[in-house]
Amino acid sequence: xxxxxxxxxxxxxxxxxxxxxxxxxxxxxxxxxxxxxxxxxxxxxxxxxxxxxxxxxxxxxxxxxxxxxxxxxxxxxxxxxxxxxxxxxxxxxxxxxxxxxxxxxxxxxxxxxxxxxxxxxxxxxxxxxxxxxxxxxxxxxxxxxxxxxxxxxxxxxxxxxxxx
Amino acid sequence: xxxxxxxxxxxxxxxxxxxxxxxxxxxxxxxxxxxxxxxxxxxxxxxxxxxxxxxxxxxxxxxxxxxxxxxxxxxxxxxxxxxxxxxxxxxxxxxxxxxxxxxxxxxxxxxxxxxxxxxxxxxxxxxxxxxxxxxxxxxxxxxxxxxxxxxxxxxxxxxxxxxx
Amino acid sequence: xxxxxxxxxxxxxxxxxxxxxxxxxxxxxxxxxxxxxxxxxxxxxxxxxxxxxxxxxxxxxxxxxxxxxxxxxxxxxxxxxxxxxxxxxxxxxxxxxxxxxxxxxxxxxxxxxxxxxxxxxxxxxxxxxxxxxxxxxxxxxxxxxxxxxxxxxxxxxxxxxxxx
Numbered sequence: 260x261x262x263x264x265x266x267x268x269x270x271x272x273x274x275x276x277x278x279x280x281x282x283x284x285x286x287x288x289x290x291x292x293x294x295x296x297x298x299x300x301x302x303x304x305x306x307x308x309x310x311x312x313x314x315x316x317x318x319x320x321x322x323x324x325x326x327x328x329x330x331x332x333x334x335x336x337x338x339x340x341x342x343x344x345x346x347x348x349x350x351x352x353x354x355x356x357x358x359x360x361x362x363x364x365x366x367x368x369x370x371x372x373x374x375x376x377x378x379x380x381x382x383x384x385x386x387x388x389x390x391x392x393x394x395x396x397x398x399x400x401x402x403x404x405x406x407x408x409x410x411x412x413x414x415x416x417x418x419x420x421x422x423x
Numbered sequence: 424x425x426x427x428x429x430x431x432x433x434x435x436x437x438x439x440x441x442x443x444x445x446x447x448x449x450x451x452x453x454x455x456x457x458x459x460x461x462x463x464x465x466x467x468x469x470x471x472x473x474x475x476x477x478x479x480x481x482x483x484x485x486x487x488x489x490x491x492x493x494x495x496x497x498x499x500x501x502x503x504x505x506x507x508x509x510x511x512x513x514x515x516x517x518x519x520x521x522x523x524x525x526x527x528x529x530x531x532x533x534x535x536x537x538x539x540x541x542x543x544x545x546x547x548x549x550x551x552x553x554x555x556x557x558x559x560x561x562x563x564x565x566x567x568x569x570x571x572x573x574x575x576x577x578x579x580x581x582x583x584x585x586x587x
Numbered sequence: 588x589x590x591x592x593x594x595x596x597x598x599x600x601x602x603x604x605x606x607x608x609x610x611x612x613x614x615x616x617x618x619x620x621x622x623x624x625x626x627x628x629x630x631x632x633x634x635x636x637x638x639x640x641x642x643x644x645x646x647x648x649x650x651x652x653x654x655x656x657x658x659x660x661x662x663x664x665x666x667x668x669x670x671x672x673x674x675x676x677x678x679x680x681x682x683x684x685x686x687x688x689x690x691x692x693x694x695x696x697x698x699x700x701x702x703x704x705x706x707x708x709x710x711x712x713x714x715x716x717x718x719x720x721x722x723x724x725x726x727x728x729x730x731x732x733x734x735x736x737x738x739x740x741x742x743x744x745x746x747x748x749x750x751x
Contacts, residue, residue, distance in 0.1 A: 264740075265739070265740060265743050265744075268743050270739070270743065271583075273585070275445065275448060276507070276508075277508070280633055280634075281603065284601075284603060284632060284633060287714065287735050288735060288738075288739065291734075291735040291736050291739055292739055294736070295736060295739060295740075297739065297743065304448060305444055305448060306444075306507075306508060323522070323525055325518055325521050325522050325525065326522060326525075328518070329518060329522065332509070333509070341508075343604070343634075344604075344605070344634060344669075345660070345661070354653055354656070354657060355718070357653050358651070358653045358654060358657065358718050358719065358720065359718050361651055361653065361654075362717050362718050364714065364717075364718055386451065386528065389526050389528075390519070390522050390523050390526050390528055391522065392522065406455075407451050407452060407455040408455050408458070408459060410452075411429070411434070411452065411455055411456055411459060411461065412428075412429060412459075414583050415429050415432050415434065415461065415582045415583055416429075416582075417583070418743045418744075419742050419743055419745070419748045420583045420584070420585060420748070421585075421601070421748060421749075421750040422585040422586060422587050422750060423750050437612075437749070439609065439612060440671070440672075441672070468612060469608055469612060470608075470671075470672060487686070487689055489682055489685050489686045489689065490686060492682070493682060493686065496673070497673070505672075550615065550692065553690050553692075554683070554686050554687050554690050554692055555686065556686065570619075571615050571616060571619040572619050572622070572623060574616075575593070575598070575616065575619055575620055575623065575625065576592075576593060576623075578747050579593050579596050579598065579625065579746045579747055580593075580746075581747070584747045584748070584749060585749075586749040586750060586751050
């Protein structure tokens, strides 16, 4: 197959789950797609948003009590995300990370930074952010806010879409 | 982008999970898509079917013991569904619902009724219903029964498909 | 609709979760698609790989301690997979299987063998297998190893893609 056949195609990922292992899979696909010159849109909604938080940017300003409590109970950075299964209070994840290190595989944060450098487009779901009380300045700086309608316009015209 | 570019496109959602938060995301997409004149098919299988139950329509007639027991142990209405994570025996869900109310966001049931009014097409998976012993009359009245083959015919010709 | 309209279309399934019920749904779709002469690619990554293990092929050779431990803690065959919800240490799954038997529905292993006979293409994710220490000879013999790039080339050109 011609190496360039897929260049300028579009992949749209709806990042819903906020699991460490699913985020890893999605970011490996995003990095690989960019290396193939495929355009990549990642739309983060609900739990997916926690992949883009960093602890030093957390704020309590202009948040309701529920929003503050919710912000404290949820993962504060990519490395904080749980596994989708066999997490065992973090033990299962520790084992996965050890196995990744033995294979010299990059970490989740490396794949995230790779995706940022390679031009993956990052969007945050407006409604999710309003409901959960997550502010734009708490997330990675290049993130843009997007409504469901704009997500659909992108997804309906992409060559593939996944709900992750 | 022309507002009508996406009119008459097709979105196909396979509703598998039966989680409150995932159902919310799917129904927000379904409502938004209909407002864009995108055709929407929702195919409910396995746990997804519990989104369409209502307690007052539950029946025990013509069910085996396992089917009766299963019907009792599973969610009886949309508002009964658990969160996909951080449910904490319902406490996490209560917190999410309080945050939604603070933002005056519609409830899950409102999005479901909106989707029904806007002409989303609802299908129930024949095999799942037979195995779980769920009867057509226990679900929303406009639901039609569909086999896997018909789902695939719709999905293969849609502009986007998600497994939720 | 013409029976043959969808022949030679392509369906691509990314099998990530390793849940009994989701594997059942995916394999029912894969079998049905093949009966419609739709080409089917199943790409197994992370937990999804455990669907293709058999206990008699397990090996401990050339595995690190973590890989050995991980191999012991994870499902050893299709019938070993847990439900995605209401598993209740296997009780929920037992109930589902009893209900399937009452309806004379085939078992998961039957759907898997059906998919193999009908020419579904099985691929294992190279990186996942390296990290988890799963060897090619531990899985079904027709499985081929594939990188993320090859998965994307297939998926971007398919008529539908699901992340399961």
